[in-house]
Amino acid sequence: MRKRGFLTQINPLLKIIVCIASVGLAVVLHDIRAISVLAITLLALLFICVRINLRIFASLAIALVVFMTVSAWLRGFHTSFVSTLRLIAILLPTPLLAGTTSPFHLLKAIQAARLPSFIVLSLMLMWRFLPIIQQEAQRIVEANWLRGVNIANQPQQWFSGLLMPLIFRIVAYADDVTVGLETRGYDPQAGRSNSQPLQWQSKDTIFAISAVAIAAVAGYLEWVV
Amino acid sequence: MAPHQPVLEVLDLTYIHPGKSWATIANVNLSLYPGEIVLIAGATGSGKSTLLNCLAGIAPNHVGGKLYGKILYQGIDISEWSVRQRARYFCILLQNVETQIFTERVWEELVFGLENWNVAPQQIWQITETVLEEFGLQGQRNWFIRQLSAGQKQRLLIACLLAIGQPVMLLDEPLAYLDAQGVELLLQLLKSRAQKGQSVIIIEHRTEVVKKICDRSYYFHHGKLTEAVNNNKIEIFPTVSEFACSSCHHNPPIVLRAFGLSWGGYPPFPDLQLTAGETILLKGDNGCGKTTLLKLLCGLLKSATGKLEILGADASQKSVVQIAKDVGFVLQNPNHQLFADSVRAEIQQPGVKKAVADLLLEQLNLSDRAQDHPQALSQGQKRRLALGAVLARQPKICLLDEIVVGQDPYSLSLMLNVLSNFIQEQGALILTSHVPLPAGLFNAKVLVLPKVQI
Numbered sequence: 107m108r109k110r111g112f113l114t115q116i117n118p119l120l121k122i123i124v125c126i127a128s129v130g131l132a133v134v135l136h137d138i139r140a141i142s143v144l145a146i147t148l149l150a151l152l153f154i155c156v157r158i159n160l161r162i163f164a165s166l167a168i169a170l171v172v173f174m175t176v177s178a179w180l181r182g183f184h185t186s187f188v189s190t191l192r193l194i195a196i197l198l199p200t201p202l203l204a205g206t207t208s209p210f211h212l213l214k215a216i217q218a219a220r221l222p223s224f225i226v227l228s229l230m231l232m233w234r235f236l237p238i239i240q241q242e243a244q245r246i247v248e249a250n251w252l253r254g255v256n257i258a259n260q261p262q263q264w265f266s267g268l269l270m271p272l273i274f275r276i277v278a279y280a281d282d283v284t285v286g287l288e289t290r291g292y293d294p295q296a297g298r299s300n301s302q303p304l305q306w307q308s309k310d311t312i313f314a315i316s317a318v319a320i321a322a323v324a325g326y327l328e329w330v331v
Numbered sequence: 332m333a334p335h336q337p338v339l340e341v342l343d344l345t346y347i348h349p350g351k352s353w354a355t356i357a358n359v360n361l362s363l364y365p366g367e368i369v370l371i372a373g374a375t376g377s378g379k380s381t382l383l384n385c386l387a388g389i390a391p392n393h394v395g396g397k398l399y400g401k402i403l404y405q406g407i408d409i410s411e412w413s414v415r416q417r418a419r420y421f422c423i424l425l426q427n428v429e430t431q432i433f434t435e436r437v438w439e440e441l442v443f444g445l446e447n448w449n450v451a452p453q454q455i456w457q458i459t460e461t462v463l464e465e466f467g468l469q470g471q472r473n474w475f476i477r478q479l480s481a482g483q484k485q486r487l488l489i490a491c492l493l494a495i496g497q498p499v500m501l502l503d504e505p506l507a508y509l510d511a512q513g514v515e516l517l518l519q520l521l522k523s524r525a526q527k528g529q530s531v532i533i534i535e536h537r538t539e540v541v542k543k544i545c546d547r548s549y550y551f552h553h554g555k556l557t558e559a560v561n562n563n564k565i566e567i568f569p570t571v572s573e574f575a576c577s578s579c580h581h582n583p584p585i586v587l588r589a590f591g592l593s594w595g596g597y598p599p600f601p602d603l604q605l606t607a608g609e610t611i612l613l614k615g616d617n618g619c620g621k622t623t624l625l626k627l628l629c630g631l632l633k634s635a636t637g638k639l640e641i642l643g644a645d646a647s648q649k650s651v652v653q654i655a656k657d658v659g660f661v662l663q664n665p666n667h668q669l670f671a672d673s674v675r676a677e678i679q680q681p682g683v684k685k686a687v688a689d690l691l692l693e694q695l696n697l698s699d700r701a702q703d704h705p706q707a708l709s710q711g712q713k714r715r716l717a718l719g720a721v722l723a724r725q726p727k728i729c730l731l732d733e734i735v736v737g738q739d740p741y742s743l744s745l746m747l748n749v750l751s752n753f754i755q756e757q758g759a760l761i762l763t764s765h766v767p768l769p770a771g772l773f774n775a776k777v778l779v780l781p782k783v784q785i
Contacts, residue, residue, distance in 0.1 A: 210439040251651035271670035282430035288414035289423040291447035301455040
């Protein structure tokens with residue numbers, strides 16, 4: 107869920123570029139201090155800018171601890187710690203981008219980037235789909251509750267009671283949403299007007315400089331010190 | 332007098348759904364002239380939405396199947412046109428509004444549609460402001476769309492679609508979730524648009540309302556479209572079997588009590604007391620919190636204040652699963668409630684006897700569809716199935732959220748007869764409905780929720 111914070115107001119195209127660069131950097135860094143700088147910055151941004159579902163966050167934290175324990179047992183503590191931080195740095199940019207960019211602003215960014223039409227349509231549908239998947243899963247769980255079935259306590263019903271209906275709903279929605287887009291006149295190949303063209307603001311400059319500075323610190327720790 | 336050249340002409344249109352050997356609609360002929368409003372009515376599953384899908388290009392382009400015959404727009408055969416190409420000339424409103432909404436906020440949705448049609452940026456803001464004002468959405472301008480009620484979403488989508496001003500409007504149940512004020516507003520708008528030359532095909536079950544503005548009415552019966560001369564084929568209210576309320580003569584037990592419930596930004600909900608065999612009809616404008624109140628009563632939402640008692644026990648802290656043993660809830664959108672792989676499996680859940688399932692299938696006229704997938708049913712049939720699936724568990728209290736939407740008189744009578752049996756067996760009902768129900772239905776007590784101040 108989006109908070110109306112600093113990151114929400116940043117140019118979406120700039121955010122996409124920074125996210126891609128951040129993932130790239132996470133892949134090449136090996137120094138524990140360098141990768142810590144990146145992971146801690148992303149975690150801080152996540153806490154500040156995105157409204158977090160504590161349940162999901164706790165589950166992911168537990169999964170990371172399990173991952174770290176297993177990899178520490180197999181490859182030693184140092185490697186395990188670096189791998190965990192790298193995983194955090196690779197995974198976090200996506201929820202950060204999704205949590206601070208509305209589909210409307212994403213479309214503006216895509217328009218500005220002049221991406222090929224098939225990518226534009228795929229991204230539009232994907233962005234529309236992420237909340238739908240979550241919403242549909244929640245609805246299925248609630249429908250089960252209303253029938254007196256608590257699916258969380260019955261793992262044997264996860265496949266038939268949750269997964270199968272969810273897959274069916276998603277496939278059905280894929281068709282419906284494509285038709286819906288066409289009825290609303292959306293065509294990635296046709297010209298679209300832009301009532302709010304992306305504009306570079308001072309906030310974007312601050313964000314870009316901060317991002318470069320953090321990357322520079324990480325690079326310095328990795329390659330110079 | 333109508334001009335000679337029809338804006339839209341349908342010639343001998345026949346459509347066969349994929350995997351079927353018989354035609355869903357057969358030899359349909361229809362002409363729509365500029366400035367005309369044409370009503371199409373008919374039973375659920377009779378082919379109304381299929382015709383609209385054919386006109387919009389959804390069938391067969393997206394759903395497959397075979398289409399025979401011709402669709403002409405201003406004399407040009409548009410059979411090969413995509414949905415998007417047709418949408419340039421046809422304003423297409425589908426039954427499930429959620430599939431036509433794409434952004435997060437109310438104003439963004441309006442702007443999204445206008446940008447898609449390449450409207451000049453300086454005009455976009457002007458049109459957006461006018462439309463928000465016209466549709467009474469100015470107060471919700473910056474709201475997240477997920478905060479809107481079903482009726483408000485429908486109003487928003489209609490606003491988005493009418494903002495473009497295409498020559499032809501194809502509207503599938505546009506009044507479904509609208510409150511009385513919304514219905515009146517839309518009818519006036521359609522009338523004024525028709526006077527300016529736009530043409531409208533409107534599919535509706537609320538024929539008594541639409542008849543006031545339409546020029547001609549058609550009736551679908553088993554895939555055949557026939558003109559309703561003097562509208563005599565369009566019935567208004569169904570016949571419900573003689574209602575005898577057993578609890579009216581005794582001292583029925585109280586099954587539900589709610590005091591001082593509140594949630595979110597809604598004003599505190601009125602106190603409720605429901606006895607066995609009793610019916611409460613919740614009324615109120617779109618967005619006043621009817622669905623929210625039902626969700627509080629079944630435990631899907633937890634009230635910030637007050638107390639909820641079910642069958643004499645405090646249910647305020649009980650989970651939905653615990654409450655569901657006594658309370659059934661039929662949701663507004665049946666698609667959110669049907670997940671089994673066949674109609675029968677949907678009703679014959681674990682713990683439900685085959686005889687009970689068979690009886691409900693028969694009473695709801697779904698026996699011949701028992702082996703079909705629930706998503707293969709029409710919207711009206713899905714509603715009947717969702718009701719059957721809830722009643723099969725034999726709850727003491729049943730909550731019904733706008734289940735009358737999309738029901739033809741016959742289908743509605745099936746549902747009301749099943750509910751009549753439920754009440755006679757000491758079941759209690761709380762229902763919401765924008766659609767006027769037969770006078771004195773179940774001797775329902777009417778509770779009007781106050782309007783939410785923005």
